[in-house]
Amino acid sequence: MDTFFHAFAEAGALLASLDADFLEIVGLSLRVSLSAVAIACLIGFPLGAAVALYKFPGRGVVSLLLNTFMGLPPVVVGLIVFLMLSRSGPLGVLGLLFTPTAMIIAQAILVTPIVAALTRQIVEDLWREYGDHLRSLNAGPIDTLGTLIYDARFSLATVVLAGFGRAIAEVGAVMIVGGNIDHATRVMTTAIALETSKGNLATALGLGIVLLVIALSVNATVQIVNNASARKAALA
Amino acid sequence: MSAPQSILPLEIRRLVFESGDTRLLHDIDVTLSAGRRTIILGPNGAGKSLLLRLCHGLLKPTSGEIIWRGAGTRSRVIRHQAMVFQRPVMLRRTAIGNILHTLRIRDVPRRERRERAEAALALAGLSHLANRPARLMSGGEQQRLALARAWVTEPEVLFLDEPTASLDPAATRTVESLVEGFHAAGTKIIMATHDLGQARRLADDIVFLHKGRLLEFTPASEFFENPQTPEARAFTQGELLW
């Protein structure tokens, strides 16, 4: 119990002091995870919507894979990306191993199936409602996708938050592809792992609390914006 | 509102529609021309909805043909048509947002959109609800919005699938007068209903369906005064038909 008490004290001290190293770690965590989520949405929204709307051979398999990959183990993804980006690997010439870019790539791979699979379900449900009207208007594929994604924006906001939660919380992938390099690729989760391995349990837990606070803030912001807009458009 | 190349008359030849093992429409043969308000009349389950959706292109026939004049691609033809459903599909936007969406899909230049949307709203008596979320409007208001949406596409043919089935008499009256407005502007009306009174009020021609068969195609006055078939007779007398 002692540790827990000290953990809260440490968390408070960290947040109050705004120590430069600490801010660097927080900043990198947000940069990596938000970038990864952005990429995941750019790919996942249209991908999920396309699987929902178009009948093509192997559609069932794609759907199954998307659902399955929602549970990709981060450490496995990290390992695969590590091997791909290693200098001895196929993409070695890019020199991306142990950089934040590698971490973004790994997290994007983790988050994209979540975004795509959930988008697929949401768009499928919405298409059941809008299908007749959009077909009656003879809307083309881009217009249809655009209409559905825009009208599903509140549900999709939740999907984005789910993706963000997955990214900001994982340690397996970023540890392997990033290397937890001080002042370069150290993020909150890898810092927590490091402090734990040094036996600084209270500090580790304190960082964990800070991580939760940050995740809470992001979620709260989105929820407030969502509610305000939803009230305007009346998601009946 | 007739296009330089009109898509009417519409010829329906030996139209059959099956779902699984069940045949739902049997050999429908009819030609529908411009200028006359056509009401598809019949009891529930007669196949009225199916017929409309087949004509509009939302369903593919099992066999038979649906031939529009100057038959081009499906997309060319459907641009001259609009459809209003029994339960209107309201996008998660404001009333005017719904109409603006249609205008955008139809590639109307951006500068013109607002003006045309507002004009359509005014016509439907919905100007005061322009910024109301469409899904919060009453059933009658939503149906009027659906008609305003159809209005801006300047359709040559307007399909309506029992548009007032769930509305009260006052709302029904308003919708009917909007439909009359389309007719006055030159749009061909093809409307399904099971409501005798509505058919009497609006029809020029009656297409009478029963159990997937076309039993009668007659001018409205003749149909109501002197129905030819026993089913039509029973129906016009208000008897239940299964």
Place this chain on the structure above:
Amino acid sequence: MVARIIRCATAALLFSFALGVSAQAQNGPITLASTTSTENSGLLGAILPQFTAETGIPVRVVAVGTGAALNIGRQGDADILLVHARSDEDAFVAAGYGAYRRDVMFNDFVIVGPRDDPANISGMQDASRALTRMAETGSTFVSRGDDSGTHKAELRLWAETDIDPQSASGGWYKESGSGMGATLNTAAGLGAYTLTDRGTWLSFRNRGDMEILLEGDPPLFNPYGVLLVNPKRHPHIRADDAEKLVTWLTSSTGQAAIAAFRVDGQQLFFPNAE
């Protein structure tokens, strides 16, 4: 409109991606793959900034186990290695993955365990005999189990006994497959014995009731070597800059910096370059 946004966003992403990629190619830092003991003890954090201040070359440290560090070197993902597994280091150079190896520093391993010492090894001089005692009493011992320098040193100690600890794996012999810190956490949690380097131990903050029970036996000597990844095998590595670090570490300045590093007043690493 939507299409335009997508186009812009994609362009922006590709642009920043390209920036990130090209940045690697220019005057960047060198990558040092090292062990968790050198990183966790705080040594590298203390001495490397001095090197960077003198030469202007930043050093990025990837701290993994010795086995993983050597692997990273083999793949060409690091420019220079600092590890502690002599025979593996020699093999690395012999196989052509390393250009050469130099002595840098040493410290020693110690056996830590619970204060109440169920195997009664406190004060013993012979580490291998102490391990035998643990096996005989069935006292829990946590092994690194991860091919690290520490793990290999531990296995060398077992080799001097008649005991095969693998046969008891999962029983009193627990292989954590983790770094030194995680292993110490596990030992503390189980009230078990473990072998650790003194540097990590001195800076470890979750000792519970563990303390050093055995030290000083010559087999516990723990030398570190610095290796330059072979530029003939991996032409892209920053051989020139990395060599500067090798030179610095083995120079009087670097050696003095290593000696000057203390935790709680104790010197953790002892320089021994030629």
